[in-house]
Amino acid sequence: MVFQQELVHGTLIKRYKRFLADVTLDDGSVVTAHCTNSGTMKSCLEEGAEVYLSPAGDPKRKTRFTWEMIKINDGWVGINTSNPNLLAFEAILEGKIPRLEGYTQVRREVTFGDSRFDVYAENDTEKCFVEVKNVSLKEGNYALFPDAVTTRGQKHLITLMEVKKQGMRAVMLYIIQRCDVAVFAPAVEIDPAYAAVLKEAVSAGVEVIPMQALVTPAEIRLIRKLPFEI
Structure with missing residues (x-):
C-alpha cells in the first residue's frame, strides 16, 4: 500500500x-x-x-x-486502523498472502448473517470470508490482540465459525504494523473472553493468519507470516 x-x-x-x-x-x-x-x-x-x-x-x-x-x-x-483493510484487500487481490492465493474475485465489506466482513474472495472451487484486525500491541517478543476488550471482535469470531459450518473458508487475518515482534498471540490478560473464543474458533476450523507489515513513510508492505500461539 x-x-x-x-x-x-x-x-x-x-x-x-x-x-x-x-x-x-x-x-x-x-x-x-x-x-x-x-x-x-x-x-x-x-x-x-x-x-x-x-x-x-x-x-x-x-x-x-x-x-x-x-x-x-x-x-x-502503523496506528491508522483503516490501512490494514486496504492492505489486505490489495494483497489478496494480488495473491501475496500465503494460503490466500488464487482467488479470481475479491470484494470489500461483504455481509454474512449479522456481520460485515472486511474481505470476501472466491474462485471456481471455494468461497472465503476474511476478517482483518490491526495489531499494534507489543509485549516482549509478542504481538498481541486486542489492546482493549472487544465484544465486536468476539462477534466476528462467532460468525466466522458459522461461515465454516456452512462449508466455506473462514479466516482471521491479523495485520501486525510493527517489526519489533516475532510471534502473534491473543492478549489473554486484557481480554480473556476474546482469547477463549479465538481458541474455540481455531478448533472449529477458522484459520488464523498473522502477517507482519513493514511500515515506512512511503508505503506499508506485508513482509512475512508470523507464527502464532493460542
Whole structure:
C-alpha cells in the first residue's frame, strides 16, 4: 500500500479523547490530527516521539490531518486502523498472502448473517470470508490482540465459525504494523473472553493468519507470516 500523498513529519505532543492527537510539525506549528485507533495504544504511544501524518482530502473536515505512524524502538509502528483493510484487500487481490492465493474475485465489506466482513474472495472451487484486525500491541517478543476488550471482535469470531459450518473458508487475518515482534498471540490478560473464543474458533476450523507489515513513510508492505500461539 503506497501512500498517495507525501506524509507530513512532526513530533507527538499528546493523544487525548481517543480520537485526537496534538502534533508539532517541523515548521514549529501545532496541529490536531485525527487518530483512527480507538484502543489504548499501549506500547505504541510515546509523547515526544516522531510521527507522520497524512493530509486530509476533505477540506470540510475539522482535523486537517490523519495520524499514520509513530517511531518506537527505532522503527515505525502503523496506528491508522483503516490501512490494514486496504492492505489486505490489495494483497489478496494480488495473491501475496500465503494460503490466500488464487482467488479470481475479491470484494470489500461483504455481509454474512449479522456481520460485515472486511474481505470476501472466491474462485471456481471455494468461497472465503476474511476478517482483518490491526495489531499494534507489543509485549516482549509478542504481538498481541486486542489492546482493549472487544465484544465486536468476539462477534466476528462467532460468525466466522458459522461461515465454516456452512462449508466455506473462514479466516482471521491479523495485520501486525510493527517489526519489533516475532510471534502473534491473543492478549489473554486484557481480554480473556476474546482469547477463549479465538481458541474455540481455531478448533472449529477458522484459520488464523498473522502477517507482519513493514511500515515506512512511503508505503506499508506485508513482509512475512508470523507464527502464532493460542
